Amino acid sequence: MTRTIQQLFDLTGQVALVTGGSRGLGLQMAHALGEAGAKIMLSSRKAEDLEAAAAELKAAGIEAQWIAADCGKEEDIRRLAAETVQRMGPIDILVNNAGATWGAPAEEHPVNAWDKVMNLNVRGYFILAQEVAKLCMIPRKKGRILNVASIAGLAGNPSEMKTIAYNTSKGAVVNFTRALAGEWGEHGITVNAICPGFFPSKMTYGLLEKLGADKMAQGAPLRRLGDDEDLKGLTLLYASAAGKHITGQWMAVDGGVSAIIGG
Numbered sequence: 001m002t003r004t005i006q007q008l009f010d011l012t013g014q015v016a017l018v019t020g021g022s023r024g025l026g027l028q029m030a031h032a033l034g035e036a037g038a039k040i041m042l043s044s045r046k047a048e049d050l051e052a053a054a055a056e057l058k059a060a061g062i063e064a065q066w067i068a069a070d071c072g073k074e075e076d077i078r079r080l081a082a083e084t085v086q087r088m089g090p091i092d093i094l095v096n097n098a099g100a101t102w103g104a105p106a107e108e109h110p111v112n113a114w115d116k117v118m119n120l121n122v123r124g125y126f127i128l129a130q131e132v133a134k135l136c137m138i139p140r141k142k143g144r145i146l147n148v149a150s151i152a153g154l155a156g157n158p159s160e161m162k163t164i165a166y167n168t169s170k171g172a173v174v175n176f177t178r179a180l181a182g183e184w185g186e187h188g189i190t191v192n193a194i195c196p197g198f199f200p201s202k203m204t205y206g207l208l209e210k211l212g213a214d215k216m217a218q219g220a221p222l223r224r225l226g227d228d229e230d231l232k233g234l235t236l237l238y239a240s241a242a243g244k245h246i247t248g249q250w251m252a253v254d255g256g257v258s259a260i261i262g263g
Contacts, residue, residue: 008242012037020098022049032232034062121169181248190247197254199226221256
């Protein structure tokens with residue numbers, strides 16, 4: 001029998017692991033999944049931030065736990081996957097969101113900073129996706145992987161935005177998503193990417209301060225920055241049965257910026 005729209009978007013009983021989930025876009029995505037019925041495991045590096053984020057989710061009636069882990073370290077990543085399964089059961093939804101950026105002119109960009117960004121933003125995504133797929137998704141022939149990329153991975157930057165490593169890493173995430181979707185479709189796993197534009201967050205604070213939030217908002221066709229709701233709809237679509245025939249895709253959530261820069 002064909003399901004209703006409410007049934008297609010229902011995540012009741014499913015387990016979602018959200019990295020970089022203690023604040024900002026990760027916490028917004030965790031809210032979306034939890035509000036649809038999923039049980040949430042949050043992860044980031046700082047226990048204090050995670051405890052506060054989990055309390056926020058619980059206050060909204062969402063079942064939530066947390067694990068402190070550094071997704072730039074392979075041993076932490078593998079521990080995170082195993083402990084999530086031990087405490088909550090098999091992982092149905094993985095949100096790869098933990099990330100880093102670095103601002104410097106390309107000719108002066110420190111190589112160790114380049115390595116840090118690429119390690120967390122690309123290598124970490126791969127290792128965690130691999131571990132979760134092997135532990136949970138491939139044996140069960142189902143799963144949803146959401147990779148957070150960025151519109152910075154779709155095109156170059158104006159000269160005042162000197163984030164060469166970040167842009168490169170997010171471009172890699174887009175094609176990593178396509179390649180992984182092609183390989184793992186036979187296992188019933190969908191892999192999709194979200195490309196946020198400019199949202200007020202700790203990661204973008206310096207850039208917004210430098211260029212001016214109002215100026216950046218006016219550069220978008222919708223004339224505003226992203227808010228605390230704007231990722232929820234796409235997150236739920238990718239994670240739920242409503243998106244079961246969507247894989248290997250990216251979508252920008254950016255107020256139309258990528259439409260006018262040719263992304």
